[in-house]
């Protein structure tokens with residue numbers, strides 16, 4: 344493959360860090376949409392670890408995570424290659440929106456199409472031109488607008504190496520989830536790449552605490568893969584593992600009050616949310632359908648019928 348969007352790791356000098364713009368696809372006046380890349384190639388061979396941030400353009404915490412990981416890399420001792428895509432959805436970042444500039448959600452149209460519409464072609468080239476070069480892949484997200492979240496990981500915990508990757512992130516919560524083939528994680532896993540999705544708290548922000556945690560988590564992965572010397576830093580608090588998770592929704596519109604906090608362990612039947620009229624009269628209360636842990640919450644007080652209340656993790660257990 345000789346196309347411009349193809350990341351050819353043979354073209355990089357060993358022992359170097361390269362920062363450059365990779366053209367993915369031309370826009371409507373023939374100007375390339377370029378993605379900012381960092382490639383650190385070690386002096387000795389080893390695995391390729393890939394990091395992507397802001398595939399959803401309003402999910403920004405992954406950008407400084409990648410910057411810090413590269414800042415802290417020791418090129419002299421690096422074995423293998425680290426690739427960082429600082430903003431995977433450049434038009435979305437500039438528009439301050441989750442979606443691509445043709446209004447598709449890039450993470451729900453994987454693998455895209457070589458001959459589809461703009462977003463599909465873009466996605467196809469990101470997957471086959473860039474992500475397929477990785478052996479290990481961490482896709483850095485946050486929750487979307489109008490929500491607040493814990494630091495949690497989606498990972499297929501039935502795969503031992505993927506489970507290790509997830510644990511090395513030292514998140515508050517890991518949610519077991521089989522990768523869905525319409526997501527970038529799903530396609531990466533389908534191609535044999537060890538992959539997790541990191542949900543780094545909240546959108547539209549750089550949040551120092553989760554940026555530091557995620558940076559340590561990725562450095563842990565590099566130590567685990569013997570790509571960098573050092574010791575693995577364990578979690579400060581025990582990690583909570585969930586069998587699955589799901590958002591809960593209202594069936595009446597109104598002003599929301601959420602009665603639980605992120606990280607709370609709750610019981611079946613506990614009050615989780617109340618919807619009130621504009622005259623502050625209660626319309627309906629919502630109770631937890633199961634025992635679980637609160638992974639994330641809705642923060643927008645104005646909720647049409649069918650709005651989210653909380654993201655509930657089911658079957659939480661403390662990992663040893």
Ligand SMILES: [Zn+2]
Pocket residue numbers: 398399402450484485486
């Ligand atoms: Zn996202």
